[in-house]
Amino acid sequence: MRTQERSSAGARRTAAIAAPTGDRLPSAPRERKPALAALAVLLVLLGALGATVLVMRAGDRVEAVALTQRVPQGQPVPDSAIRSVMVAADSDVKYVRWDQRGLLKKYRSATDLVDGTVLVGSMLTKEKGLARGKSVVGLSLKSGQYPPRLEEGDTVSAYRVGNRQASSGGDSGGSGDSGDDQGGSGGSGGGASADAVLADGARVQTIKKETGGTGYSGDLPVSVVVDKGDVAELTAAASNGEVSLVLDSASGN
Template identity: 50%
Template sequence: MGDRLPAPPRERKPALAALAALLVLAGALGATMLVMQAGDRIEAIKITERVPMGGVIPESAMTSVLVADDSSVNYVRWEQRGQLKEELRAATDLVGGTILVGEMLTGEETLPDDEVIVGVSLQPGQFPAGLKAGDTVAAYWVGRERNSGDEETSTQQTVITEEAHVSVVHGGGDSIGNTSLPVTLRVARADAAALTRAASAGEVSLVIIPAAK
């Protein structure tokens, strides 16, 4: 009555045991490699917004990112960012998400012969909110015509230039109260005189031209 049936012997599976050991070993090696690679990383600069060719790269358009150290790639390190504002400009159009390398920068003027840099000071209402470096804009003269008696007649809106490129926005693109917003534009040389005259009179308005899809 008290006798028990003998239990069947356990089947040993040496192949599965060996596979499990290999998986554990592979996981340990992988973790070790990640730690070693993390030690070979450097802090580089990533561009977060578009910067036009010839423009100074503002600090607001930079963020730090860890990349694998590679002697064949001339990364611009995060600690070098101060030089960008003081000495260097974009040698080509930079787009958001770009990891910055030395070949993308220049210390020389990069403007074509038919373009010039013009500064304008805009009042609230003369520029769209969120205006930023890299935007393409049209510039309008928004003055009032005067008759021969020097009396104002009608308001005029004349296109000064159909295409200008914003190089720098001093202040982030928004104006508080009655504070003016200085903006640096890259424009065709032929439009510079008219734009400068209108800007000196405070009669310039900018309109952002949406990028072509």
């Protein structure tokens, strides 16, 4: 009897396990897809590799030469005007490396270089002096004969000022001539001749600034780069103090 009861109980449990519960159907066993799993792993590895390369490139830096002061066009780069900076390495940019600074003595600036510039090869040239057809003229300007904020690298025009027109008209009044000179010094051009332009598109090369001052007072020594065809008339006017500079455009420093 006990054996039959045990057999009946076992059969009931088996039937209870096999019978579906409620409306749910038995689920099919999951199909494994090893190809998709391998692809997912490969994508993860590629992403990690790419991130590693970016980090390594960001940390790849070189020591280059930067300027600490302006260097006019055609001038050598002095040792006192350079410092070392770290920049991101770039095969497309030919930086002048810090270990190459000794070679700067063989080159000159191909254009006006401003403070903070990181030197690259195209900024330097072995050609000495000015560009063909250019000359440097020195001027000594009084207050009123130059813009208050004149800077090296600015583009200017040079005008004749003074009493040429008055003297050519036969005016012999000494006091009147003196007044015309004062007006010319102020840059008003009241006595300027009709062909007053002496040099157009000149570039300010150097300015002798006063130590410790932000502005200028008294005579201001200025050198300008002009076309050779303008040199004779400009120097003649400069010797008589009849030159006034007008600012055309700033250097953008």
